[in-house]
Amino acid sequence: MSASEWFETIKYIIGWALRGSRRYYLAAFGLLLLAVYGLYLWIFMQHAPIFLGSDKGGLILTAMSDSVPWGIYISFFVFWVGVAAAGIVFAIAAYVFNDKEFKKIAVLGEVQAIAALIIVLLLIVVDMGRPIRALFLMPRLPNLRSMLDWDFIVITGYLLINIIGMLVTVHYYRKDKPLPAKFIVPFMVIAAPFAIGIHTVTAFISQALTARPIWNSPLLAPRYVATAFASGPALLLIALYLAERYIEGFKVSIDVYRKTLYISVIATVVGLYFTLSEVQEIFWYTTEPSKLAQAKELFLGLHVPYLAVLMWLWVGLGSAAVIASLIPSTHNNKKAIVAISALIVVAVIAEKTFTIIIPAFIPSTLGEVRPYYPTPIEYGITVGVHALGLLIYLLLSKPAIKAVMTHYFKHGHEH
Amino acid sequence: MTRTVCTVCFIMILLVLTVAAIHVAYAEAQKTEEYYKTIYPCTNCHATMQLTGDKKASTFHNIDLTRGAHRGLYCLNCHKPPFMIELKNDVFVYIPGYHDRSLVMETNKLCATCHPGTYEDYRLLVHGNKTYTCPDGDLLVVKGYKDVAYSFHICPNGYKNLTTVPARACVECHDPHDPVYPSPSLLPPPSERPKPPSQDSIAIANVLAVIGALIPIGFALTRFATRAEK
Amino acid sequence: MIVVPKGSLHNLSRSVDRKRRDLLKAIAVGASVAGISGVLVVDRDKLAKNLKRVSLEDLLRSTAEAESPMEERAKKKEAELKKRYSAEAENICREKGEDSEECKLARKKVELITVKATAPRKGVKYAMALDINKCIGCRRCVYACVMENNQGRNLGIEWIRVLEISREESLELLGSNWYYEEIPKKDKVYVPIACMHCEDPPCVMVCPVKATYKEPDGIVVIDYDVCIGCRYCAVACPYGARRFNWAKPVVPIQELNPNMHILGNIPRQPHVIEKCTWCIQRVRDGGVPACVEVCPVGARVFGDLNDPESPIRRIAEEYGLFVLKPETGAKPKFFYFFGPARTPPSKGER
Numbered sequence: 004m005s006a007s008e009w010f011e012t013i014k015y016i017i018g019w020a021l022r023g024s025r026r027y028y029l030a031a032f033g034l035l036l037l038a039v040y041g042l043y044l045w046i047f048m049q050h051a052p053i054f055l056g057s058d059k060g061g062l063i064l065t066a067m068s069d070s071v072p073w074g075i076y077i078s079f080f081v082f083w084v085g086v087a088a089a090g091i092v093f094a095i096a097a098y099v100f101n102d103k104e105f106k107k108i109a110v111l112g113e114v115q116a117i118a119a120l121i122i123v124l125l126l127i128v129v130d131m132g133r134p135i136r137a138l139f140l141m142p143r144l145p146n147l148r149s150m151l152d153w154d155f156i157v158i159t160g161y162l163l164i165n166i167i168g169m170l171v172t173v174h175y176y177r178k179d180k181p182l183p184a185k186f187i188v189p190f191m192v193i194a195a196p197f198a199i200g201i202h203t204v205t206a207f208i209s210q211a212l213t214a215r216p217i218w219n220s221p222l223l224a225p226r227y228v229a230t231a232f233a234s235g236p237a238l239l240l241i242a243l244y245l246a247e248r249y250i251e252g253f254k255v256s257i258d259v260y261r262k263t264l265y266i267s268v269i270a271t272v273v274g275l276y277f278t279l280s281e282v283q284e285i286f287w288y289t290t291e292p293s294k295l296a297q298a299k300e301l302f303l304g305l306h307v308p309y310l311a312v313l314m315w316l317w318v319g320l321g322s323a324a325v326i327a328s329l330i331p332s333t334h335n336n337k338k339a340i341v342a343i344s345a346l347i348v349v350a351v352i353a354e355k356t357f358t359i360i361i362p363a364f365i366p367s368t369l370g371e372v373r374p375y376y377p378t379p380i381e382y383g384i385t386v387g388v389h390a391l392g393l394l395i396y397l398l399l400s401k402p403a404i405k406a407v408m409t410h411y412f413k414h415g416h417e418h
Numbered sequence: 419m420t421r422t423v424c425t426v427c428f429i430m431i432l433l434v435l436t437v438a439a440i441h442v443a444y445a446e447a448q449k450t451e452e453y454y455k456t457i458y459p460c461t462n463c464h465a466t467m468q469l470t471g472d473k474k475a476s477t478f479h480n481i482d483l484t485r486g487a488h489r490g491l492y493c494l495n496c497h498k499p500p501f502m503i504e505l506k507n508d509v510f511v512y513i514p515g516y517h518d519r520s521l522v523m524e525t526n527k528l529c530a531t532c533h534p535g536t537y538e539d540y541r542l543l544v545h546g547n548k549t550y551t552c553p554d555g556d557l558l559v560v561k562g563y564k565d566v567a568y569s570f571h572i573c574p575n576g577y578k579n580l581t582t583v584p585a586r587a588c589v590e591c592h593d594p595h596d597p598v599y600p601s602p603s604l605l606p607p608p609s610e611r612p613k614p615p616s617q618d619s620i621a622i623a624n625v626l627a628v629i630g631a632l633i634p635i636g637f638a639l640t641r642f643a644t645r646a647e648k
Numbered sequence: 649m650i651v652v653p654k655g656s657l658h659n660l661s662r663s664v665d666r667k668r669r670d671l672l673k674a675i676a677v678g679a680s681v682a683g684i685s686g687v688l689v690v691d692r693d694k695l696a697k698n699l700k701r702v703s704l705e706d707l708l709r710s711t712a713e714a715e716s717p718m719e720e721r722a723k724k725k726e727a728e729l730k731k732r733y734s735a736e737a738e739n740i741c742r743e744k745g746e747d748s749e750e751c752k753l754a755r756k757k758v759e760l761i762t763v764k765a766t767a768p769r770k771g772v773k774y775a776m777a778l779d780i781n782k783c784i785g786c787r788r789c790v791y792a793c794v795m796e797n798n799q800g801r802n803l804g805i806e807w808i809r810v811l812e813i814s815r816e817e818s819l820e821l822l823g824s825n826w827y828y829e830e831i832p833k834k835d836k837v838y839v840p841i842a843c844m845h846c847e848d849p850p851c852v853m854v855c856p857v858k859a860t861y862k863e864p865d866g867i868v869v870i871d872y873d874v875c876i877g878c879r880y881c882a883v884a885c886p887y888g889a890r891r892f893n894w895a896k897p898v899v900p901i902q903e904l905n906p907n908m909h910i911l912g913n914i915p916r917q918p919h920v921i922e923k924c925t926w927c928i929q930r931v932r933d934g935g936v937p938a939c940v941e942v943c944p945v946g947a948r949v950f951g952d953l954n955d956p957e958s959p960i961r962r963i964a965e966e967y968g969l970f971v972l973k974p975e976t977g978a979k980p981k982f983f984y985f986f987g988p989a990r991t992p993p994s995k996g997e998r
Contacts, residue, residue: 151856
């Protein structure tokens, strides 16, 4: 196992990432366009006052205020941490339960985790006032009582683990060799706790804050993890479906779809159950007036109606997905499974973006109500970040699937 | 002719001398309690007053004890009849402006007979304008944020070793015959960060960018773009 | 092609030779001195190899530097600020004329700019208290604070918030009114809220880069050169005390407070967080915060908890100290108390 072979693997990944059909280039070009647009907006907004010496720009272009210090960026940050956490699901199914069908697609979960984590890190970067300073200072002056530092550690750690996992998988599969057990065992032992850890620590960022009563509940971390295991596998199924459709010769058994859907639906049920539990705790009788006020904002949308819309969308679509999955005929139809997955993804986006972050600030700690509606520049940057993440997903899944096909789908038929 | 000149000169010299004498006497008297009796002629009137002290109003100083927070009191609760110029607790009446600080502070004792707690608070706490000074310091009043004036301390010898100075006497701010101080004006309401400028152009650019990206992606997802991969 | 002038190489070698000769001479002299003195245990030349002579000036400078890196930074900041504001002053002078009042004032202000890094005094524990019965909600403290602490005028940053709360509502902040237009009302209390300088500050706990920390004298400060603008502290603060510079803050030279502390009211950069520092530039040198000085009713009390003679001790003994939102567990060092009750004057009574 020499270094040059690993170098070859990296060359293989880059080579296959840049090679493809016209359709592949078109999709990549579209995503790149959005990413460049987002980058331009970000430089204009955030760096004009600091580096370019301009009096224009600054975070003042966002709708965030001292009452609502975190907005759309952190909202989507929470969602994508969840998606990244669930990337490990396929690997667990493949290596712990030794399921051959799942082994074909375990690497796709890792790629999804990488892409999600890059979105996560970029969302933090665009949210920060001084990201370049942070780059130097966070390793130099770590505060181990700060959950943000721990989150940074676990997210970069998990990113590293997934990159290693993907590299190793591609490395062996491209030469038509199975993954060695001496890699799989330590990989799973390290990666599985990290997967749960990133989302748990992300929840810990907010859950221990006594200043924000609606977050200050030990149910927050389980809630995060539950919906993470609903949205992550659901998103993977959609990606898998697209891969099957657009890559010739890449076919996966419906068994994979069915089993993944079970995980996703069960997680959705648990998530809905947690929501019910929170509702009971807050509305039955709470002694904390500000918690009640924030919860009312969330469920009734007195000042920010979109919060209530999103919350009820989660309840409605989540229940709809669960009920749809109870119909037996859906289990034998890939399209139906993917449709349910899409429902779950939308439901979890509704539950896990604005509805998690924004109610904690409305009303604020001093009882002030300052509604938050993201400005166009915030939307633009968020879209740009997501485009970059999806582009990375696209570019990395290509060589990963190629390598898998070399090992499992030799000469166009299954091995 | 010379005689008149001489007379004028004499009168002028006399005048100057008188003024000088008054100045000296003024400076001397400032240090003593006798000052009130010699320069400030309160006693001239008060010596003939023969007031009984069980009254509540006086036309002379426009005093009306039937209203205000001290409406329960009579003159003799604080003043010593019949002349009223002396107060209880061996304190002298406060006259704005022309006297030693320590004398004024003495009048606080009288207030302390009825407001002992407040007096202790005053002595130990910061009441009113307890502030700091620096050697050779000065105050610079600037009208700034939202047109509210603020007095900056200007210390030419550096802002080190600041010392706090106590506030003034009770009666300097609170009229003893109507002690409730009028409440000061209300300053403008608070402000938050300014609203973000209109971003319609960015909104349009967003839509254009998304459409621009969706066209190639849409093409990629349709059957038109099919071409077998090598 | 490099043309080497004739003789230059020769000169070079000659100078090298001379150097070598000098060195040899020095060694010879040194050796002879060492030999003559005889008492030297170690050869001085050998010593010279390992030891280096240090000049006194360097020594003094380096020890001064070692005393406090913060002082050094403050000096640098002072020079920077003087440069920046003298440019602004020159602009004013050009516009309004050399003899104008504005020009003179601006120049004087630039001259007065001092950035201090006064360290905390030993054994001091500051605390502030506010008499809810006295406060009439006139907002003078808010504006004194803005002016004293060089808060960005364009960003509407105000460290102190004054809340009007109904007397019957047991100090519930939820329905509080910030934008009241008439004072003082009989059925209302006024509660100014700023940084509480908690004993166990959640903001310090959550800061990912230790940009905010608690000083030994109890003041929670922010190092503006370290803050990365993540706003986690603003999220964690139970008292809404933190303000973010959402853009480049502007403080005109006419309104600049020249008395600055590097951890306090030094003009901020864009995208850093800021909050009340109890006027660190004043209290560390023996003064009182601007809000205490400006309060027309003397509702605010500031002092050292460890000093038995301090005003805050009088409050603690006489009236007792109360904290806002005790359930957050942050243990604030900003207290509220209820002094002797007095009714605010109403129109009919006066």
